[in-house]
Amino acid sequence: MRALTYHGARDVRVETVPDPAIEQADDIILRVTATAICGSDLHLYRGKIPAMKDGDILGHEFMGVVEDAGPEVTAVQRGDRVVIPFVIACGQCFFCALEQYACCETTNTVAGATLLERSHITPPAALFGYSHLYGGVPGGQSELVRVPKANVGPFAVPGSLDDERVLFLSDILPTGYQAAENARIKPGCSVAIFGAGPVGMMTAACARLMGAETIYMIDQVDYRLRFAADTYGVIPVNFDQDDDFITTIMEATQGRGVDASIDAIGFEAKGSAVETTLTAIKAETSSGHALRQCIAVTRRGGVVSIPGVYAGFVHAFMIGDAFDKGLSFAMGQTHVQKYLPRLLQYIEDGELQPDVIISHRMKLADAARGYEMFEEKEDDCRKIVLTP
Numbered sequence: 001m002r003a004l005t006y007h008g009a010r011d012v013r014v015e016t017v018p019d020p021a022i023e024q025a026d027d028i029i030l031r032v033t034a035t036a037i038c039g040s041d042l043h044l045y046r047g048k049i050p051a052m053k054d055g056d057i058l059g060h061e062f063m064g065v066v067e068d069a070g071p072e073v074t075a076v077q078r079g080d081r082v083v084i085p086f087v088i089a090c091g092q093c094f095f096c097a098l099e100q101y102a103c104c105e106t107t108n109t110v111a112g113a114t115l116l117e118r119s120h121i122t123p124p125a126a127l128f129g130y131s132h133l134y135g136g137v138p139g140g141q142s143e144l145v146r147v148p149k150a151n152v153g154p155f156a157v158p159g160s161l162d163d164e165r166v167l168f169l170s171d172i173l174p175t176g177y178q179a180a181e182n183a184r185i186k187p188g189c190s191v192a193i194f195g196a197g198p199v200g201m202m203t204a205a206c207a208r209l210m211g212a213e214t215i216y217m218i219d220q221v222d223y224r225l226r227f228a229a230d231t232y233g234v235i236p237v238n239f240d241q242d243d244d245f246i247t248t249i250m251e252a253t254q255g256r257g258v259d260a261s262i263d264a265i266g267f268e269a270k271g272s273a274v275e276t277t278l279t280a281i282k283a284e285t286s287s288g289h290a291l292r293q294c295i296a297v298t299r300r301g302g303v304v305s306i307p308g309v310y311a312g313f314v315h316a317f318m319i320g321d322a323f324d325k326g327l328s329f330a331m332g333q334t335h336v337q338k339y340l341p342r343l344l345q346y347i348e349d350g351e352l353q354p355d356v357i358i359s360h361r362m363k364l365a366d367a368a369r370g371y372e373m374f375e376e377k378e379d380d381c382r383k384i385v386l387t388p
Helices: 039-045 113-117 163-170 172-182 199-210 222-232 245-252 273-280 289-297 320-325 338-350 364-376
Strands: 002-004 014-016 029-037 060-068 081-084 146-149 190-194 214-219 235-238 258-265 299-308 328-331 360-363 384-387
Touching: 002 364, 014 146, 014 364, 029 081, 029 273, 029 364, 039 364, 060 146, 081 163, 081 172, 146 235, 146 328, 146 360, 163 172, 163 338, 163 384, 172 199, 190 199, 190 289, 199 222, 199 258, 235 245, 245 289, 258 289, 289 299, 289 320, 289 360, 299 320, 299 338, 364 384
Parallel strands: 190 214, 190 258, 214 235, 258 299, 299 328, 360 384
Antiparallel strands: 002 014, 029 060, 029 146, 029 384, 060 081
């Protein structure tokens, strides 16, 4: 089959690789019909995520048709059209029983997980196409993919909805929904979303659904901010044009700050020259710039929700300010399986239209070019969908 493979920072290639095969009795083989490039994939593309190996198959947003199924698969059958959550969960462990699927304690068993074990941290659930730190499971930017734990992950979708309407159930839509839920969004509240990428936009859509009255969206990419303003009614804030935007937001909220802030940027947020240097020499593994701004702009007793990816540790985390303000923090990978039924209903009812963010459609053969476009923000690129 053809698949997109990793060969180092900014070196991804569509190559011919062996077809996947059933390995466990509850595996399926999926013929991919649509996949997407995620903002989180750019962390891999830039070489920022450890435990990547040459030849690893990328991609964690994908869907398709069940081609084959192991003898213990009962939830789906050959020919079913399904979306695949990016989180691989067993459905039976302590955490899965709590619907905390991203904390599954059984699916990530490969050697890469020992990077966390050395810090006495239980390895997280395995993820598709996201390094050996997260299980080393081949991803779905490919023609075929093996899907483990197929009685828990694959989610059947109706034929009345085309691929683009439901594809983002695999990651960014439930990620945005969980981010808004973690932020305790309710009717009439105010929220600041840092990052106007796909997750930031899905978060804005879900915040609107939950009744947020005022949404500030902070970024430096004008075309994305314009799209978010037109589509979700956000108040766009370009921090390159307003270097004191925190004061601007504080003044607009009677000096208190927003009810919640959401960091949809993560560890690669562009910080000061000092912070950039610290990151470059590995004195810190994540930039805390966006996180500090979230703390500054959130009112006392408010919430900071973090769907953005962080790695390792952050220098100069403002724990004192957060403590004095009585802030709550909620973060982590998305418990995708938990949200799929309700999000599908919202799509069917027309209350959520995640496909509106798609700006480019390409063939899988052109995936390397797609990564370059997404990275460089060429041609007003917001979201790329690939088809084999």
